[in-house]
Amino acid sequence: MKRVVVGLSGGVDSSVAAYLLKEKGYEVIGLFMKNWHDEGVTISKECPWLDDSNDAMLVADKLGIPFQTVDLSAEYKERIVDYMFNEYERGRTPNPDVLCNREIKFDVFMKIALSLGADYVATGHYCRKGETQVDGKTAFQLLAGKDKNKDQSYFLCQLSQEQLAKTLFPIGELQKSEVRKIAAEQDLVTAEKKDSQGLCFIGKVRLPEFLQQKLQPKEGDIVEIPASEEKFQSETKEFQNKLEELQFMSRKYSYQPSEGKKVGRHQGAHYFTKGQRKGLAVGGTPEPLFVIETDVKENVIYTGQGKDHPGIYRRGLFISPDEIHWVRPDLKLEADEEMPVKARIRYRQELQEARLYQTEHGLYIIFDKAQPSITEGQFVAWYREDELIGSGVIS
Incomplete structure (x- = not known):
């Protein structure tokens, strides 16, 4: 027994x-x-x-x-x-x-x-464990739960083969x-x-x-960046190489207070996160304000009106080498290799069509469609069919 x-x-x-x-x-x-x-x-x-x-x-x-x-x-x-x-x-x-x-x-x-x-x-947990043979050895699979509404495989995206071997769901x-x-x-x-x-x-x-209780309040400005800001206009660019294109597609916008107008005050940029709507306590705008960027160094929160504000969206993200994790090490990409996957950047998000690009500097994930509120520190997980094969911390 x-x-x-x-x-x-x-x-x-x-x-x-x-x-x-x-x-x-x-x-x-x-x-x-x-x-x-x-x-x-x-x-x-x-x-x-x-x-x-x-x-x-x-x-x-x-x-x-x-x-x-x-x-x-x-x-x-x-x-x-x-x-x-x-x-x-x-x-x-x-x-x-x-x-x-x-x-x-x-x-x-x-x-x-x-x-x-x-x-x-x-x-x-609402997820399943599978097994497959790789070079005569058993590889354990982390599979999505049958209840699509409750699937919790995302929360287990950092598990290793050793951990899965000893686990039952x-x-x-x-x-x-x-x-x-x-x-x-x-x-x-x-x-x-x-x-x-x-x-x-x-x-x-x-x-x-x-x-x-640990991070002291520090008052700073809330700045609203208009959607018409020049940096949001789509530009056609010529790239010298693939890496340059990947860096461009996964870049995050940076802002200066002079690019927008001051609309309120906050108690500390480190209490806020991208995509956040509640807690800003700024009224009087035609559409609600969303956080599009936080600058903890200068203690400024940048916001934009409406959930379709261009500052919220990005096509790609980057994961530094030490924060890439393969649940299935046998599928790991080597430098200059790529792989089509489905990925999610948060729990409960529908899986999105994407492509992994492994470079010497780290891993890029480029989505078919721009994604809202790609947030540093959060986990991105990637799948083949209903198997979660890897994950990483968004840099």
């Missing part, structure tokens, strides 16, 4: 994952990860982890499986929270959920599980409605529980308030 440690989060998905594994005859152990109790940085007045660990314990009790809580808050603070503050300070927008999976669930947590003699770790073949139905039939306390929102395992977090 193979032993599986399930990350019981106190939600319906991991509860049903544990039930399904038990039904299949695995020896199942439930482990709850406690990832936060730093009173110095409060997240919310409520304490979701207490409720969640209680629900996880009730589910384990109902299923008749051993249960314990592991405290990973020191690792979480160091690897996720400190990293987040650091990224925001640099004017980048990190994705804590992707990091939490790479650094906590499938690293620290997995090592604890394996030390308990586990053959596998299982989670309640029991609900990947199911629709969310089926998962809830199973939970109700088994009378699990989590059957009707709402899906958690907010940072991975922290609970309800309001980002600006969270960031203000």
